[in-house]
Amino acid sequence: MKAKINNSKKTIQSVLVLLLLLTSFYSNAQLKGGHILGAMGLQSGTQAPENTLSVYVPAYIYTASSLRNGDGDKIGNPDLTMFITGAGASYITDFKILGANYGASILLAGASNTIQGSYIDSKSDFAFTDMYVQPIQLGWHNKRADFIFTYQLYLPTGKYELGGSNNSGLGMFMNEFSAGTTLYFNDKKTFHFSALASYEINGKKKDTDIKTGDILSVEGGLGKTFYCMNAEKTAPKGILNAGLIYYLQYKVSDDKIPVGSLLLEPEKDHVGGLGAEINYLHIGCMTSAGFRWIGEVDAVNRFQGNTFFITLAHVFDFKKK
Numbered sequence: 001m002k003a004k005i006n007n008s009k010k011t012i013q014s015v016l017v018l019l020l021l022l023t024s025f026y027s028n029a030q031l032k033g034g035h036i037l038g039a040m041g042l043q044s045g046t047q048a049p050e051n052t053l054s055v056y057v058p059a060y061i062y063t064a065s066s067l068r069n070g071d072g073d074k075i076g077n078p079d080l081t082m083f084i085t086g087a088g089a090s091y092i093t094d095f096k097i098l099g100a101n102y103g104a105s106i107l108l109a110g111a112s113n114t115i116q117g118s119y120i121d122s123k124s125d126f127a128f129t130d131m132y133v134q135p136i137q138l139g140w141h142n143k144r145a146d147f148i149f150t151y152q153l154y155l156p157t158g159k160y161e162l163g164g165s166n167n168s169g170l171g172m173f174m175n176e177f178s179a180g181t182t183l184y185f186n187d188k189k190t191f192h193f194s195a196l197a198s199y200e201i202n203g204k205k206k207d208t209d210i211k212t213g214d215i216l217s218v219e220g221g222l223g224k225t226f227y228c229m230n231a232e233k234t235a236p237k238g239i240l241n242a243g244l245i246y247y248l249q250y251k252v253s254d255d256k257i258p259v260g261s262l263l264l265e266p267e268k269d270h271v272g273g274l275g276a277e278i279n280y281l282h283i284g285c286m287t288s289a290g291f292r293w294i295g296e297v298d299a300v301n302r303f304q305g306n307t308f309f310i311t312l313a314h315v316f317d318f319k320k321k
Contacts, residue, residue: 030118030269030301031212031255033200034130034154034174036060036084038307041245041277041292042223044196045180046146047139048315050094050101056313058107060084064303067118070267072300080303084111084129092139100138100149107132111158114168118269118302127168129158146182148196151175160206171206180220190227194220199252213253213268221245221277242278245292269301279311286315 038060048054061083067076086109095102111129134152153176158169180196196219202212223243227236251268274297279290292309 030251030266031210031257032115032117032170033202033212033215034132034170035176035198035200035215035217035249037217037219037247037249037271037273038062038292038294038309040196040219041309042194042221042241042243042279043146043182043192044194044220045148045182046194047101047103047137047141047148048090048092049317049319050092051318052092053316053318054090054313055316056088056090056311058085058088058109059308059310061308061310062115062305063308064115064305066299066304068299068302068304070301072298078303080113080115080123082111082113082115083126084109086110086129088132090134090137092137097138100140100147103137103139105132105134105137105152111168114158114170115303116167116170124166124168127159127166130169130174131155131157143187144184148178148180150178152178156206162205162208162210170212171208172212173203174200176200190225191223192225193222196220209256209258211256213251213255215249216252217247217249219245219247223277237283239281239283240278241280243276245275245277245294247273247294267301269299271299271302271304272297273307275307281315286317288313288315 061081064078064080066074067078069075086107088105088107090103090105092101092103108131109129110126112124112126114124114129132152132154134150136151138149140147154174156169156171156173160167160169160171176198178196178198180194182192182194185191198217200215202214204211221243223241226240228238228240230237250270254268255266273294275292275294277290277292279288281288290311294307296304296306
């Protein structure tokens with residue numbers, strides 16, 4: 001009888017220790033959303049011209065140089081590089097809704113070392129990841145400003161298993177709404193500032209009650225457009241955009257992580273970033289190449305590192321001549 005009582009005490013103590021460890025482990029844990037910071041930069045509030053189809057290949061590289069706690073102090077040196085690439089398309093029509101051109105986009109991609117949250121130093125193989133679909137894109141063009149509104153969703157098509165070491169997706173449906181503007185400071189629209197705000201609403205992760213909090217992201221930049229003239233200087237042969245870019249991201253509502261009978265709501269994370277962008281469009285073949293770099297600052301409860309974004313695109317122009 002005495003042995004049973006001692007065993008019961010040991011069991012209770014073990015459970016209490018486990019709960020304490022889990023509570024400590026998750027208290028600073030943060031779950032990642034689907035929004036890829038750095039995908040937008042200069043003229044983020046501008047829609048492409050009507051009757052054009054853009055086919056593009058992006059390459060996203062994120063190198064985590066440190067892990068930060070709730071006070072922003074460095075608590076780890078992760079050896080982690082996340083990589084995403086794939087193929088996407090965006091079509092802008094001449095169909096008008098509320099005076100705006102209607103468009104839509106899609107991106108099919110693969111990812112390696114997918115970051116699930118600040119508590120996972122992920123090492124996963126390259127595999128098909130969550131699908132990005134933007135069924136609504138509305139763009140307005142005025143003399144001194146452009147405006148854009150979009151709705152996009154992320155479909156959980158990537159592999160996901162709770163606690164899995166080789167996940168390529170986040171295992172949840174994500175809905176996102178975005179609105180932004182590009183302001184022009186001269187009549188030729190060569191000097192501009194942009195801001196695009198995106199609000200992400202996340203569902204529960206597959207086969208769990210774990211829910212990532214809502215996320216607010218703001219991206220844009222201050223830039224200058226240069227027209228590269230042909231030898232005769234009668235017409236531009238290319239368009240060069242260059243300038244400073246930034247992003248900000250805030251967890252607006254708490255993550256909800258059930259641990260036994262407990263429901264943990266870790267402190268919300270945030271991060272900022274500042275960098276540069278350069279992109280060039282060759283008018284003759286309507287092909288463009290762009291490069292962005294952003295160095296992160298002021299990270300709390302998440303990784304802090306560097307973001308690199310490379311894009312190659314070809315534009316098909318269906319406008320009537």
